[in-house]
Amino acid sequence: MNRRELLEWVSRGLAAGVAALVGLPGISFFLGGTQQQSSAESQFSRLVKVKDLIPGRPTMVPVMGQKLDAWILSDRQAIGRVWLVREADGSLETGPAKQTVRALSSICPHMGCQVQLQSGGKNFVCPCHRASFGVGGQQLPDPKNGDRNIAPRDLDELECRLVCDDETGDNWVEIKYEKFRTGLDHRVAGV
Amino acid sequence: MQSWVDWLDLRLDYRLIRSRISNRILPNGPGWVYTSASCLLWLLVIQCITGLLLMATYCPSMTSAWASVHFIDQSSAGRFLRGIHHYASHAMIILFGVHVLRVLCTGAYRAPRELVWITGLLLFPMMIVWTVTGNPLSVSQKGIAQIQVEGNILGSTPVFGPFLRRLLFGGEDIGSLTLTRLYFLHVGLLPVLVGGLCFIHLQQVVKHSPFRLPDDTEPTSTPELLTYWPYQSVRNMISLAIIIGIISFFAWKDGAPLYAPADPNLAFSPRPEWYFRWLFELRRHFSGNTEFIATMVIPTAFLLGFMAAPFVDRIRSHWLAVACRLVIVVACLGGWSWLTMISFLQDGQDPEYLAETAEFEKLSARALELAKTEPITEKGAIELLRRDPQTQGPRLFARHCLSCHSHSGPKTPVLVASEPSAPNLYGIGTVDWITGFLDSERIASDDYFGRTKFREGDMVQHIQGLFADDGKEDSAVKNQKIHAMAIALAVEAQTEGSDSPDAAKGRELIKSSGGCTDCHRFHDQGELGTAPDLTGYASSSWLKQLISKPSDTRFYGDRNDRMPEFVADQGHPELNLLSSQELDLLIQWLREPRTAMP
Numbered sequence: 001m002n003r004r005e006l007l008e009w010v011s012r013g014l015a016a017g018v019a020a021l022v023g024l025p026g027i028s029f030f031l032g033g034t035q036q037q038s039s040a041e042s043q044f045s046r047l048v049k050v051k052d053l054i055p056g057r058p059t060m061v062p063v064m065g066q067k068l069d070a071w072i073l074s075d076r077q078a079i080g081r082v083w084l085v086r087e088a089d090g091s092l093e094t095g096p097a098k099q100t101v102r103a104l105s106s107i108c109p110h111m112g113c114q115v116q117l118q119s120g121g122k123n124f125v126c127p128c129h130r131a132s133f134g135v136g137g138q139q140l141p142d143p144k145n146g147d148r149n150i151a152p153r154d155l156d157e158l159e160c161r162l163v164c165d166d167e168t169g170d171n172w173v174e175i176k177y178e179k180f181r182t183g184l185d186h187r188v189a190g191v
Numbered sequence: 192m193q194s195w196v197d198w199l200d201l202r203l204d205y206r207l208i209r210s211r212i213s214n215r216i217l218p219n220g221p222g223w224v225y226t227s228a229s230c231l232l233w234l235l236v237i238q239c240i241t242g243l244l245l246m247a248t249y250c251p252s253m254t255s256a257w258a259s260v261h262f263i264d265q266s267s268a269g270r271f272l273r274g275i276h277h278y279a280s281h282a283m284i285i286l287f288g289v290h291v292l293r294v295l296c297t298g299a300y301r302a303p304r305e306l307v308w309i310t311g312l313l314l315f316p317m318m319i320v321w322t323v324t325g326n327p328l329s330v331s332q333k334g335i336a337q338i339q340v341e342g343n344i345l346g347s348t349p350v351f352g353p354f355l356r357r358l359l360f361g362g363e364d365i366g367s368l369t370l371t372r373l374y375f376l377h378v379g380l381l382p383v384l385v386g387g388l389c390f391i392h393l394q395q396v397v398k399h400s401p402f403r404l405p406d407d408t409e410p411t412s413t414p415e416l417l418t419y420w421p422y423q424s425v426r427n428m429i430s431l432a433i434i435i436g437i438i439s440f441f442a443w444k445d446g447a448p449l450y451a452p453a454d455p456n457l458a459f460s461p462r463p464e465w466y467f468r469w470l471f472e473l474r475r476h477f478s479g480n481t482e483f484i485a486t487m488v489i490p491t492a493f494l495l496g497f498m499a500a501p502f503v504d505r506i507r508s509h510w511l512a513v514a515c516r517l518v519i520v521v522a523c524l525g526g527w528s529w530l531t532m533i534s535f536l537q538d539g540q541d542p543e544y545l546a547e548t549a550e551f552e553k554l555s556a557r558a559l560e561l562a563k564t565e566p567i568t569e570k571g572a573i574e575l576l577r578r579d580p581q582t583q584g585p586r587l588f589a590r591h592c593l594s595c596h597s598h599s600g601p602k603t604p605v606l607v608a609s610e611p612s613a614p615n616l617y618g619i620g621t622v623d624w625i626t627g628f629l630d631s632e633r634i635a636s637d638d639y640f641g642r643t644k645f646r647e648g649d650m651v652q653h654i655q656g657l658f659a660d661d662g663k664e665d666s667a668v669k670n671q672k673i674h675a676m677a678i679a680l681a682v683e684a685q686t687e688g689s690d691s692p693d694a695a696k697g698r699e700l701i702k703s704s705g706g707c708t709d710c711h712r713f714h715d716q717g718e719l720g721t722a723p724d725l726t727g728y729a730s731s732s733w734l735k736q737l738i739s740k741p742s743d744t745r746f747y748g749d750r751n752d753r754m755p756e757f758v759a760d761q762g763h764p765e766l767n768l769l770s771s772q773e774l775d776l777l778i779q780w781l782r783e784p785r786t787a788m789p
Contacts, residue, residue, distance in 0.1 A: 030358075031358065049759075051755070052755040052768060054594055057594055060590070062456070069362070069366035069368075070361065070362070070366060070367045071367065072367055078455065078456060111340055111343045111344070112339065112340070112343045113336075113339075113340070113458065113460070113461075114458035121609060127458055127459070127460035127543075127547065128340065128460050128461065129475065150475065179363070181346070181353065182343055182346070182347070183346070183347035190353065190363075
């Protein structure tokens with residue numbers, strides 16, 4: 001290596017060092033600087049009393065929780081919504097063991113819009129691409145689309161349990177709220 | 192003077208640069224087909240200037256953005272500038288399409304201009320992303336719903352999808368960082384990238400154009416050799432003036448749209464802007480795991496295919512080449528128009544979509560109307576509609592009451608329960624509503640107790656015994672009694688103004704021959720525990736307590752039919768079906784639904 005080549009390499013090396021000094025933290029900051037957390041995920045949150053749900057009629061209930069959105073912490077923010085469907089034969093008087101309530105995520109597994117209850121209350125429909133689901137969350141054939149449902153899977157069912165409050169004797173619906181990736185034919189946790 | 196100019200020229204060489212640009216000679220001489228390029232460039236400049244001016248007032252925060260955009264619209268100049276910025280973005284996309292097709296038709300991408308073509312094509316997706324990142328900046332329901340779906344599309348890309356989505360949203364979901372990122376893309380990164388590409392694009396255009404030196408004499412006899420300035424420039428400026436004229440017309444007449452502020456609690460069916468409709472339609476034909484073929488693979492394939500044009504176009508025969516290019520242009524234009532048209536036609540035939548769109552337009556109009564009189568607080572513009580009984584009343588009713596109660600009357604959008612099992616609440620507390628209750632025929636109808644467990648109860652029997660047509664008493668006298676009692680109760684409900692002789696007479700009837708106080712309490716007479724309290728009947732506070740706890744002794748006690756306790760627990764507001772604000776809004780609307788909207 002002669003003197004000229006050495007100086008060339010030193011110059012290039014120093015330039016690369018300076019670029020890396022700014023570039024590497026820059027890239028790491030830009031790609032990594034995301035912060036969102038919500039408290040209600042991965043733990044059971046109490047939603048409504050079983051007796052407030054009308055049997056056979058799906059009810060949309062917001063899941064409230066504390067949410068950290070970048071630099072803002074908000075209390076009691078709706079972090080998601082679920083459709084609660086109480087089985088039509090569950091009677092008011094029986095204890096938790098005798099009643100069945102199913103919780104369905106309101107997020108359409110197709111593109112992530114909020115599914116709505118069709119007027120009449122017999123099925124869900126997504127306002128974005130008209131994917132329709134039965135009250136149990138199962139995909140329904142779409143006659144306008146050659147009986148093919150545009151959604152890749154059924155509505156996501158969430159873990160749901162009924163808990164009796166010892167103090168008041170009320171039966172409460174509790175669910176574990178989770179989000180799943182949209183656009184896949186199987187469930188993958190996360191967004 | 193001259194010496195100064197010479198001094199500058201010696202240092203800057205600007206005469207040479209200027210002559211390279213303005214003394215260029217175009218193939219076949221100046222012409223109207225070349226104006227699209229220049230119009231695009233000047234529109235870009237106008238976008239940058241109007242954008243910079245808007246930046247001086249706009250605030251990229253989830254709570255303030257809508258309010259700041261509304262603030263901009265309050266000044267007529269600001270509204271005009273925002274209008275220009277909005278309509279010019281649409282105009283640029285149209286012009287871009289025209290420009291690309293023009294270059295394709297004339298085969299102007301051929302060597303040595305490959306880089307002109309490639310940088311130009313790369314500018315197209317950037318331009319699209321530029322507008323896409325601009326639309327949600329007002330934090331309107333429509334803009335946020337659009338970017339939500341666009342983010343999900345990005346997220347459905349294989350392998351990198353979730354990462355890219357997270358990068359765009361700044362987290363799992365749309366939040367504060369999302370808006371900052373969109374703003375960064377819109378006013379920071381994209382201008383730099385587009386600026387850089389534009390520079391290469393224009394440098395290449397100039398470099399590969401023949402030009403005349405400044406001291407050449409003008410060849411007036413051969414029009415093909417006329418220089419860019421002023422012979423092409425005048426055509427450019429005429430075209431630009433027409434386009435800007437059209438844009439200004441719309442900007443002045445309508446301004447840029449400002450839709451209702453985004454509310455994460457509302458569902459909305461977003462549709463992409465017109466230039467994305469083809470993609471929206473194409474996506475219908477793919478589902479789930481293959482969706483990225485429509486959203487990613489096909490557009491990328493088109494872009495790459497076009498970029499390859501200079502390298503694959505080796506057709507010697509002039510006419511064959513022209514024919515091939517024409518076929519491609521017609522196929523692209525035809526396919527695009529076809530998909531776009533189908534998409535709009537389908538929506539036009541979808542009554543639910545049309546109803547939702549119309550409702551959203553009304554909501555947006557309502558938000559603007561409220562913003563005229565109501566202040567926007569630090570909680571943001573979202574509160575305008577959230578605090579509005581007209582907007583929230585019907586929604587809350589539909590969510591919490593409609594499973595049993597209807598709300599249908601002449602002056603309001605009809606909310607009819609599919610299986611009503613409780614009274615129709617339209618006009619509750621008004622003289623008309625109470626009169627119907629006291630009517631021996633109507634009390635047992637579906638509008639009142641017809642579907643409740645009180646259908647054959649004491650109240651119905653009492654009213655029928657009192658007012659049914661039995662031939663003993665003149666019906667006009669009965670109607671007068673009913674009217675007086677209805678007025679007396681409406682005074683309790685505060686829907687009827689101060690006391691009239693009728694009200695006094697009605698109160699007397701309630702306490703005496705009406706027999707009401709046998710079961711109901713009415714001020715100092717009667718007991719609680721057998722029937723709802725008539726003191727303050729259907730007033731705001733009465734309704735509030737009833738809805739909170741219908742099984743309270745003041746109301747139905749253990750005789751309560753099916754009505755849930757909406758505010759069961761004062762100590763734990765988060766566990767109640769209705770928050771106290773929601774309850775107030777619902778009651779305000781129930782008592783005054785006349786100008787309600789769905």
